[in-house]
Every structure is written in structure tokens, then in C-alpha cells.
Amino acid sequence: ELKVEQNPLFLSMQEGKNYTIYCNYSTTSDRLYWYRQDPGKSLESLFVLLSNGAVKQEGRLMASLDTKARLSTLHITAAVHDLSATYFCAVVPRKPGATNKLIFGTGTLLAVQP
Amino acid sequence: EAGVAQSPRYKIIEKRQSVAFWCNPISGHATLYWYQQILGQGPKLLIQFQNNGVVDDSQLPKDRFSAERLKGVDSTLKIQPAKLEDSAVYLCASSLEPWTGVKAFFGQGTRLTVV
Numbered sequence: 340e341l342k343v344e345q346n347p348l349f350l351s352m353q354e355g356k357n358y359t360i361y362c363n364y365s366t367t368s369d370r371l372y373w374y375r376q377d378p379g380k381s382l383e384s385l386f387v388l389l390s391n392g393a394v395k396q397e398g399r400l401m402a403s404l405d406t407k408a409r410l411s412t413l414h415i416t417a418a419v420h421d422l423s424a425t426y427f428c429a430v431v432p433r434k435p436g437a438t439n440k441l442i443f444g445t446g447t448l449l450a451v452q453p
Numbered sequence: 454e455a456g457v458a459q460s461p462r463y464k465i466i467e468k469r470q471s472v473a474f475w476c477n478p479i480s481g482h483a484t485l486y487w488y489q490q491i492l493g494q495g496p497k498l499l500i501q502f503q504n505n506g507v508v509d510d511s512q513l514p515k516d517r518f519s520a521e522r523l524k525g526v527d528s529t530l531k532i533q534p535a536k537l538e539d540s541a542v543y544l545c546a547s548s549l550e551p552w553t554g555v556k557a558f559f560g561q562g563t564r565l566t567v568v
Contacts, residue, residue: 343495381544382496382559427495439551440509441486443495 341366343430343444351450352418360447362411362428370431371411372441373402375424382427386413418451425449455479457560459545465566471533474563478526478547482558485522487530488544490562496544502528503551535567 342365373385386395388404395402401414428444458477478485488496501509504525522528542564548557
């Protein structure tokens with residue numbers, strides 16, 4: 340059974356600090372997505388990572404993908420309160436002949452304290 | 454560009470009642486998904502349509518859930534009869550292609566409470 344696990348599940352951090360969220364998955368994949376979800380809101384796409392070694396950055400967030408280790412990271416630099424949200428990684432398993440479906444991780448609730 | 458529209462936003466029903474949700478995807482998007490998100494968890498795929506055909510419904514509880522996408526555009530998801538454990542947010546998403554790296558867009562969701 341495919342598993343997509345994130346850690347930590349909950350992260351409380353101070354403004355200005357750096358931290359990393361980890362996403363591990365248990366099947367072969369070369370497509371990984373990061374989403375942000377604010378309370379009561381829908382999912383907003385942040386990054387699409389399509390190959391081993393891919394790195395994408397936007398503002399204070401940087402995502403990377405290591406397909407050999409089946410690991411993606413979301414690094415937060417100098418956190419600000421506006422980054423408080425739940426962050427999900429999601430994986431498309433690489434399975435010949437199968438439909439492409441997105442499997443979500445458990446989510447990381449990030450709370451940035453002033 | 455208009456986003457994915459869902460209605461209603463909220464619904465409260467008693468167990469054993471039936472309920473239906475509606476989704477209007479972004480114009481031109483061939484792929485449509487319904488996800489169930491239980492509080493505190495990541496979304497779980499229920500069903501995937503490509504145009505008006507079902508390509509994956511392996512996690513849809515078919516004894517009580519049904520979905521259709523007439524004419525390859527709008528879609529409805531129905532639950533009959535509802536159980537307490539169906540309380541969740543039901544998210545609709547659409548994309549031009551099924552997860553080939555093209556961004557998928559999610560609707561605001563319908564929050565269902567079964568009492």
C-alpha cells in the first residue's frame with residue numbers, strides 16, 4: 340500500500356527562524372506536488388517537482404525532490420506569520436498502465452509565532 | 454480565469470438521509486476529481502473522470518456513493534444513505550490532463566456534517 344508520510348505533523352516556530360518539512364513516500368514516483376491549505380479554505384498549489392534533483396523556490400519557501408531516497412523537503416527561510424497554514428505533499432505513483440492519481444500526505448500544520 | 458465552483462458550501466444532514474454535491478470545473482479541463490478530506494487528514498481520492506468516463510473509482514464506497522459527469526463538464530457526487538463517518542469536506546479538482554505536471558485546481562469544497 341502506498342504511503343506518503345510527512346513530518347513533523349505539527350510545527351510551531353518563531354518568526355525569523357528556518358525549518359524544514361519532510362515528505363517520504365513508499366513507491367516509485369517522479370512527480371511530487373506541494374500544496375498549502377489555510378483553515379476553511381481549499382488547496383493552493385505551491386510547487387510541482389518533476390525530476391530527481393528538482394529544486395523550486397518562491398519567496399521564503401524552497402522545495403526539493405530526491406527520487407532515489409523517495410524524499411521531498413519544503414524549507415522555510417526566515418518564517419513570517421503569513422506562512423501559517425497546513426502544508427501537504429502529494430505524489431503521483433509511477434505505475435505502468437495505471438491512471439495518474441494524486442496521493443496526499445498526512446499534512447504538516449505550521450504555526451508561526453510572532 | 455474562473456476557478457472550480459462547488460455548491461453548496463455547507464450541508465448538515467441526519468444519518469440515513471441523502472445528499473448531493475455539485476462541481477463545475479474550469480472550462481476546458483478534461484480531468485475532474487472528487488476528494489474526501491476528513492478533519493486533520495490529507496485529501497483522499499474518491500473518483501477520477503476523464504471527460505465523462507470514469508478512470509478510477511477504486512476508493513469510492515459504491516454501496517452508498519455515486520458520481521456522474523454528464524457531457525464531460527459538470528459533475529455531481531451523491532451519498533445515499535449517509536453515515537456519521539461521511540462527515541468531511543468534499544473537494545472537487547480539475548486539470549487539463551491527469552497529473553502530468555500540469556497544475557490542478559481545487560474548488561472551495563463542501564463541508565458535510567452528518568448528525
